[in-house]
Amino acid sequence: MNPYKVTITRAGAEALRDFAMAIPYTIEMLEQDTEQLIRRCNSLLSDLGELSDSFDSMIKVCLIAIEYTKEEMSSIPEDLRRTADAIDEFLDDCPDLELSGSGTAGASPFDGSTRIGAAILDTKHVTRRR
Numbered sequence: 001m002n003p004y005k006v007t008i009t010r011a012g013a014e015a016l017r018d019f020a021m022a023i024p025y026t027i028e029m030l031e032q033d034t035e036q037l038i039r040r041c042n043s044l045l046s047d048l049g050e051l052s053d054s055f056d057s058m059i060k061v062c063l064i065a066i067e068y069t070k071e072e073m074s075s076i077p078e079d080l081r082r083t084a085d086a087i088d089e090f091l092d093d094c095p096d097l098e099l100s101g102s103g104t105a106g107a108s109p110f111d112g113s114t115r116i117g118a119a120i121l122d123t124k125h126v127t128r129r130r
Contacts, residue, residue, distance in 0.1 A: 010091060013084040020077035020084075027070055034066050 041059045045052045091097065 008087055013087040016080045016084040020080035023073055023077045027073055
């Protein structure tokens with residue numbers, strides 16, 4: 001039996017909302033770590049001699065990648081919230097798909113049972129900023 005099955009649940013929608021709440025905190029931590037990286041690298045530049053130009057170029061490439069990552073990450077929370085809302089709306093429209101608290105519905109193509117998968121597979125913990 002395949003233990004990794006995708007199900008649509010209200011708990012999954014709530015997990016998406018929790019993850020969306022954590023992303024701004026992640027971006028803030030990335031900004032703080034970037035500032036620390038810049039300070040450390042600048043303190044090394046004067047000691048590198050002829051390698052300082054190459055090191056400075058490498059730092060600039062890293063900073064561009066970090067900025068790109070922050071820009072891309074900033075749109076994720078709203079996308080996750082919209083997805084969670086769509087899940088809730090779908091379950092509201094199709095209440096027969098939602099079994100009380102099991103997190104599963106339908107027939108399994110893997111074992112012939114009437115339920116698919118475990119209630120919820122715990123994958124990662126999200127740190128929420130309060």
